Amino acid sequence: MTLSDKFVEAITPREENFSRWYTDVVIKAQLADYAPIRGCIVVRPPGFAIWEAIQSGLDARFKETGVQNAYFPLLIPESIFTREAEHIEGFAPEVPWVTHAGEEELQERLAIRPSSETIIGTMFSRWIQSYRDLPMLVNQWCSVLRWEKATHPFLRTTEFLWQEGHTCHETEAEARERTIQMLRIYREFMEEVLAIPVLAGIKSDREKFAGAVETYTVEAMMQDGRALQAGTSHYLGDGFARVLDIKFLGRESELEYVHQTSWGVSHRLIGALIMVHGDDRGLVLPPRVAPNQAVIVPIYRDDTRDRVLGAANDLRESLREEGLRIHLDDREEHTPGWKFNEWEMRGVPIRIELGPRDLDSDQVMLVRRDTGAKEPVSRSKLSARLEELLEEIQAGLFQRALDYRADNTYTAESVEDIRTIMERNRGFVEAGWCGDDACEASIKEETGTTIRCIPFEDLGEPGVCPACGKPGKHRVVFARAY
RNA sequence: CGGGAUGUGGCCCAGUUUGGCAGGGCGCCGCGUUCGGGACGCGGAGGUCGCGAGUUCAAAUCUCGCCAUCCCGACCA
Structure with missing residues (x-):
């Protein structure tokens, strides 16, 4: 048995058991860990860094379209939550309730939000008086709770991180346009940044969001051939507006109900990244979303140590100045071979090996995570080659996923x-x-x-x-x- | 929510059948030698055996209950 075979024993091969492979990657790559609460996970720093990259990419795209961030309460009074009949019917079985403060029973039960249409709509009704207040475009990054029967890290957890956008418009046409616009943003982000091809379309009535007139979706194919709903955008019509009294005085001086949308993606996207790009050695991250685009692994003996580490530090600094996200793994306690495996498991797109032989010839060794291909590159051409390689990897991962979907x-x-x-x-x-x-x-x-x-x-x-x-x-x- | 499995130092597991000193490997700490695909030697630390009851002189081991996780199915970002 070779050393690398022994290593991958830690991760169940995909063909053997895809579910186990998935949870192995989640745990071993330290993306998340099980929390001591039913169905809840802790998103660990390496996983949260991916979430932050997703957040910042989407957030900037939302803001370009005029959306502003806000924050609404976690708790929703029962009287408000139950206003919209379809909405409450859809969520009722999954909603946890706050009933007590200390020993004292509350006058009114408080729902822990499974989604915030009702509480946000209640506030909209106060803030909107005239067509001049429209459109109203807000988004919040938060967590929500849904008491699911079966849970799985990132894909379906009791509490999950997400983003929910809520908008109000003067006309149906404008609201419908916004619904599609946000779905398009999701699609572009997933394809361009996450390198995940998605199929965009409309849901059947059976599959649509509780309380929506229409639900649009982007669906991705995982490596086991199953579909993952990666994001949704809903045209809500004026259903919530009617029950929450969100009215405005229109251009013809008549009271009208607003036309609404809501749209969201969750940390489920991290699960999608794992299941679309991962392999039997672990996580494979597309460069545009990878917290570290490359990791430098120094190789030295006692007599070459200072020389190599000095050069590795200089290299890191100069690449960082180029705007690349670079990590230098200068830990003393592990051998280079150990580090190679570790960073592969964690999905870093490129490894930069730097040893005495490289210093002597003024070069480094680059290794791609996606193909395993190695190439020596001279120092003078390094940053240009890295930029190029990152783009090749990004494009290659997308194409591979696209081909996989076509083949299946x-x-x-x-x-x-x-x-x-x-x-x-x-x-x-x-x-x-x-x-x-x-x-x-x-x-x-x-x-x-x-x-x-x-x-x-x-x-x-x-x-x-x-x-x-x-x-x-x-x-x-x-x-x-x- | 059904069916199946598991729960023992941080991790993987043996020990449970037949009750009798809580063990191994990995990891961790210290020192030294190592370092181009998961290095080695010596020394060391670390455990309410998932939780709660019960049976017993004695429970990781037997009984009951609960909890959690995994896998396979029915419902959902």
Whole structure:
């Protein structure tokens, strides 16, 4: 057994058990740990750094469109939370309640937010009087609680970190446009920064958000062929406005209800990064979201130590000045080989090896995390080559994920087709759909798949509905989902 | 929420069948030698055996209850 084989014993191979592989990576790469609370995780510094990168990227994009950040209370009075019938019905089973302060029972129960439409809408009703107050565009970064039956690190936890944007508009058209605009931001961010190709489209009624008129989604394919809902954007109509009394005096001096949207992504995106790009050695991070883009591993003996460490420090400083995110691993207690494995497990895109031989020839050794390819690069060309390589890795990861999705996308004409595909390979299945909820339900019953979305992208002729055999109204994508 | 499994120093596990001194490997600390793919020697620290009851002279081990985690299925960012 070679040393590297022994190393990867720590992580279950993907083919052996994908779920175990996933949790192994989460734990070993120190992205998260289990908390002593049912279904809750602690996001550890390496995981939180990824979340911060996601936050800052999205936050800047939101702000470019005029959205401002705010913060609303964690607790929602029952009388407010229960205003919107569909909303409360959808969330009721998962909502934890605060009933006591000390030993004293509260006059009114307080819901711990599973989403903030009602509390934010209540405030909107105070702040909005005229069309001049519109649009109202706010977002909050916070955590929410949903008492889920089965939990999984990042993908579904009792408490999770997310962002929820809430907007109010004068017209339906403007609100609908905002809904699509935010979905487009999600899509661009996921594809350009996270290197995760997503399928954008609209949800069927069965799958839409509780209280929404329409829900739009971006769906990603994981390496086990299952779909992950990576982000959603909802057109809420005026349903919340009517029950929360969010009215404005319009241009014609008539009282009107606002048209609303809400949209969110969660730390589930970290789970997506793991499951889209990871391999049997651990995490693989796209350079644009990687907290460290490269790690310098110095190699020395006693007699070359000062020389190598001095050069490594200089190298780090000069690369940092170039704007690169660089870490120097100068720990004494581990050998270079140990560090190679460690940083691979943690997903750092590039390793820079620096030893006496490199110093003698005024070069360093670069090693790519995604392909394992090694190349010597002279010091003078290093920063240019690093920039280039980071872009190559970013593009390569996206292309690889795109190819994987294409290779695992099938078409079906019957329920039997779908079942066969699920038994054999899983993946996305393109098929027709007559639009009937009963057909959707029976397909789910028989195959375990759901309609992930009706894609915006033209998938060609609708074909027949796999359940009833009638002509399809839409071409849709079925898949098993997380 | 069903079905299955697990819970013993930080981690992985043996010990449980048949009750009788709490063990091993890794990691950790100290010193020394090492360092281009998970180094080695010597010395050392560290455990309410998931939690709570019960049986017993005696419980990691037997009984009951609870909790947590994992896996496989039904519901959701």
